[in-house]
Amino acid sequence: MEQNIPSRIIKKRGRLLESGKSNAYRLVHGAGDGFKGFHLDRLGDYLLASKEGKPDLAEEEIARGWMSRLKSRGVYLKQLQKHVRHSNKECSSPKIWLGNAGQSETTIVENGVHYQIRFDEGYSVGIFLDQRENRQRWLQQKVNSRFTLNIDALKSGDILNTFSYTCPFSVCIAKSGLRAVSLDLSRKYLDWGKKNFQLNELHPETHDFIYGDVFDWMRRFRNRGRIFSGIILDPPTFSKAPKSKKMFQAERDYPDLLNLALDQFL
Numbered sequence: 001m002e003q004n005i006p007s008r009i010i011k012k013r014g015r016l017l018e019s020g021k022s023n024a025y026r027l028v029h030g031a032g033d034g035f036k037g038f039h040l041d042r043l044g045d046y047l048l049a050s051k052e053g054k055p056d057l058a059e060e061e062i063a064r065g066w067m068s069r070l071k072s073r074g075v076y077l078k079q080l081q082k083h084v085r086h087s088n089k090e091c092s093s094p095k096i097w098l099g100n101a102g103q104s105e106t107t108i109v110e111n112g113v114h115y116q117i118r119f120d121e122g123y124s125v126g127i128f129l130d131q132r133e134n135r136q137r138w139l140q141q142k143v144n145s146r147f148t149l150n151i152d153a154l155k156s157g158d159i160l161n162t163f164s165y166t167c168p169f170s171v172c173i174a175k176s177g178l179r180a181v182s183l184d185l186s187r188k189y190l191d192w193g194k195k196n197f198q199l200n201e202l203h204p205e206t207h208d209f210i211y212g213d214v215f216d217w218m219r220r221f222r223n224r225g226r227i228f229s230g231i232i233l234d235p236p237t238f239s240k241a242p243k244s245k246k247m248f249q250a251e252r253d254y255p256d257l258l259n260l261a262l263d264q265f266l
């Protein structure tokens with residue numbers, strides 16, 4: 001089975017496979033790995049494949065290869081959709097494809113930090129792996145070898161994590177000894193975020209979790225003169241708050257979002 005994984009793909013993941021600090025990362029990255037339109041991620045004891053349509057034989061073989069190499073319990077399959085907003089939770093959740101379904105919840109470790117993953121909560125499973133290095137910047141307290149974060153200076157205020165989702169950034173901020181304010185439109189995701197704090201023996205009650213629209217709250221913070229020592233802006237590509245008439249489009253509206261954030265920056 002393991003011979004189904006081309007050695008160039010294993011070589012590229014060498015550092016991640018050997019580090020022992022993470023069990024969540026991308027294993028097959030579409031065309032970049034010679035599998036156009038097919039992605040495969042490791043999420044702890046499970047793998048998650050993503051594809052628009054049915055995987056072909058070569059894709060199944062490489063999934064089985066990684067499953068055997070990593071002793072994964074099963075592989076879930078997420079059908080990539082162009083219009084996720086129009087499908088319900090049940091339809092958009094990944095389904096078991098190979099191996100055993102087991103529990104719909106599992107815990108992953110990324111750079112020593114634990115996060116809860118749920119395969120039955122819709123299109124997204126609880127973490128976006130492509131932000132791993134940005135999360136690590138908070139954990140290591142440096143942006144790169146020449147730019148260290150001044151944690152003592154940052155402690156003079158709170159760090160605002162907008163569009164916080166299940167709060168992975170907030171957990172890393174808290175692990176650095178800073179106070180996180182997580183802001184999201186979904187109560188469910190904020191509660192999931194609190195669970196992520198607890199998984200890491202952090203106390204959610206000593207941090208803030210605010211439910212609501214980022215744009216409403218940023219204006220409210222500005223009017224109240226509330227400022228932050230750091231602000232994370234990681235919005236979705238598109239979004240629409242229930243009471244808002246306007247749709248947010250990252251490509252078009254990011255400058256407005258940035259200007260609003262700059263007003264509240266210490």
Ligand SMILES: C[S@@+](CC[C@H](N)C(=O)[O-])C[C@H]1O[C@@H](n2cnc3c(N)ncnc32)[C@H](O)[C@@H]1O
Nearest residue numbers: 163164165184185186212213214234236239241
């Ligand atoms: C792509 S995720 C953001 C990723 C997140 N920053 C992370 O670290 O993984 C989308 C999140 O933005 C939230 N969201 C979308 N529009 C919003 C808005 N106008 N105000 C607050 N939260 C919003 C959604 O509820 C969802 O949790």
